[in-house]
Amino acid sequence: MVLDMSVRVLSKGEQTRERILDITQDAVLHKGFAGTSLDEIICEAGITKSGFFYHFKDKNDLGKALLLRYLEQEAQLFDDLLRRADELSDDPLHSFLIFLKLFADVMADMPNGHPGCIVASYVYQDHMFSQDVRDLTAFDMLRWRKRFGERLQLIAQRYPPRIDVDLEAMADMLTAIADGGIILSKSLHDPSLLPKQILLYRAFVQRVFVSD
Amino acid sequence: MVLDMSVRVLSKGEQTRERILDITQDAVLHKGFAGTSLDEIICEAGITKSGFFYHFKDKNDLGKALLLRYLEQEAQLFDDLLRRADELSDDPLHSFLIFLKLFADVMADMPNGHPGCIVASYVYQDHMFSQDVRDLTAFDMLRWRKRFGERLQLIAQRYPPRIDVDLEAMADMLTAIADGGIILSKSLHDPSLLPKQILLYRAFVQRVFVSD
DNA sequence: TGAGAACAGCACCGCGAGTACAGTACTTAT
DNA sequence: ATAAGTACTGTACTCGCGGTGCTGTTCTCA
Numbered sequence: 451m452v453l454d455m456s457v458r459v460l461s462k463g464e465q466t467r468e469r470i471l472d473i474t475q476d477a478v479l480h481k482g483f484a485g486t487s488l489d490e491i492i493c494e495a496g497i498t499k500s501g502f503f504y505h506f507k508d509k510n511d512l513g514k515a516l517l518l519r520y521l522e523q524e525a526q527l528f529d530d531l532l533r534r535a536d537e538l539s540d541d542p543l544h545s546f547l548i549f550l551k552l553f554a555d556v557m558a559d560m561p562n563g564h565p566g567c568i569v570a571s572y573v574y575q576d577h578m579f580s581q582d583v584r585d586l587t588a589f590d591m592l593r594w595r596k597r598f599g600e601r602l603q604l605i606a607q608r609y610p611p612r613i614d615v616d617l618e619a620m621a622d623m624l625t626a627i628a629d630g631g632i633i634l635s636k637s638l639h640d641p642s643l644l645p646k647q648i649l650l651y652r653a654f655v656q657r658v659f660v661s662d
Numbered sequence: 663m664v665l666d667m668s669v670r671v672l673s674k675g676e677q678t679r680e681r682i683l684d685i686t687q688d689a690v691l692h693k694g695f696a697g698t699s700l701d702e703i704i705c706e707a708g709i710t711k712s713g714f715f716y717h718f719k720d721k722n723d724l725g726k727a728l729l730l731r732y733l734e735q736e737a738q739l740f741d742d743l744l745r746r747a748d749e750l751s752d753d754p755l756h757s758f759l760i761f762l763k764l765f766a767d768v769m770a771d772m773p774n775g776h777p778g779c780i781v782a783s784y785v786y787q788d789h790m791f792s793q794d795v796r797d798l799t800a801f802d803m804l805r806w807r808k809r810f811g812e813r814l815q816l817i818a819q820r821y822p823p824r825i826d827v828d829l830e831a832m833a834d835m836l837t838a839i840a841d842g843g844i845i846l847s848k849s850l851h852d853p854s855l856l857p858k859q860i861l862l863y864r865a866f867v868q869r870v871f872v873s874d
Numbered sequence: 875t876g877a878g879a880a881c882a883g884c885a886c887c888g889c890g891a892g893t894a895c896a897g898t899a900c901t902t903a904t
Numbered sequence: 905a906t907a908a909g910t911a912c913t914g915t916a917c918t919c920g921c922g923g924t925g926c927t928g929t930t931c932t933c934a
């Protein structure tokens with residue numbers, strides 16, 4: 451289950467930068483971006499204000515770096531899960547169903563549940579960021595739509611849908627379910643809710659492409 | 663479609679209070695709670711700081727009032743939609759499907775799309791609020807679970823589910839889809855995405871309880 | 875017409891973001 | 905061995921914002 455991909459040694463500066471981003475992510479997901487003070491980050495990271503501004507030119511720069519790192523980690527996780535699913539089955543439908551099971555498993559295995567989606571958090575604070583940061587969140591959404599949409603297209607070719615559904619909307623549905631499931635889990639403090647929602651989406655996919 | 667329920671006359675103070683809440687809601691949904699300054703609210707409302715503190719004892723009090731008003735409006739809307747659906751059919755499944763269609767229609771008819779969910783926004787800033795406010799968001803989630811869950815129970819009694827699903831999770835799925843759909847719509851600036859997600863959920867419900 | 879409702883005005887505090895700039899310890903290439 | 909970065913520390917300041925407290929003042933309605 452554990453695969454150590456690219457564990458290259460980080461320089462001292464990179465370590466500090468990562469530590470700052472870790473602390474920031476945790477704070478932003480609980481207090482919002484504006485509610486997260488630099489003093490607090492600095493204090494927890496054990497550095498000074500000057501040290502912080504050595505790594506990031508201002509708060510917006512920090513926010514952008516945090517988002518970019520999150521998007522990259524997210525993409526790596528899904529690349530991995532989709533690749534593993536593809537290795538387990540050549541059939542597009544079976545592979546996608548395996549992927550969804552793996553996705554649910556990974557979410558269920560998180561000790562304190564999913565910490566929260568940076569993209570969702572940013573969407574609810576879009577006016578706090580520069581345009582390029584806002585564009586990144588939209589671009590990310592479109593990436594998932596394309597990625598899952600292509601898989602659903604392949605599935606639909608081999609398994610004619612039993613009901614008339616918009617495959618693009620069905621691709622969007624997974625990101626919606628994930629974001630909504632995270633909100634559910636967070637608000638009720640029940641990490642099991644997110645994986646349950648993913649499995650419900652999986653049941654829907656199965657039910658759309660396979661008859662009784 | 664338009665039904666003017668309880669259009670009682672508001673006193674001058676109540677009007678100001680409502681205006682403050684309107685401005686706050688708009689700001690909070692775009693900048694987060696901490697990112698919304700009182701000065702900005704005051705300026706836009708055309709009052710002074712003293713005027714503001716006459717209506718709310720502090721910022722947390724404003725946040726709580728905003729949430730309470732949102733929860734009440736939300737509840738009124740769903741009460742209305744569910745009642746109208748019940749009037750159109752005695753069958754629990756058909757009524758629920760009609761309700762979902764009405765829900766999608768109302769969301770599609772919003773000129774600029776759904777402005778955003780205060781509950782979702784607050785969940786991503788929980789540490790900015792006192793415990794009683796956090797409890798309100800969780801309590802609201804449980805209310806929807808119970809409300810939709812009871813309907814699904816009734817449906818399941820008459821229409822044995824074609825697949826094994828957890829009805830509680832299926833009730834949660836609607837709130838997840840709504841919250842996720844709002845995030846989708848907001849990030850891609852496409853109001854049509856939310857109603858599409860609701861209709862996909864509707865298709866899922868239909869597919870769970872009705873055979874091919 | 876008087877009493878409360880609904881504010882305005884002002885003065886003040888502490889915190890947080892951001893700027894500027896000088897200095898320093900540690901590391902690495904030549 | 906030394907010079908050139910790298911990765912910071914320390915100090916000192918500005919300005920906007922949340923919040924408090926108190927004294928008025930105007931409006932509204934019974």
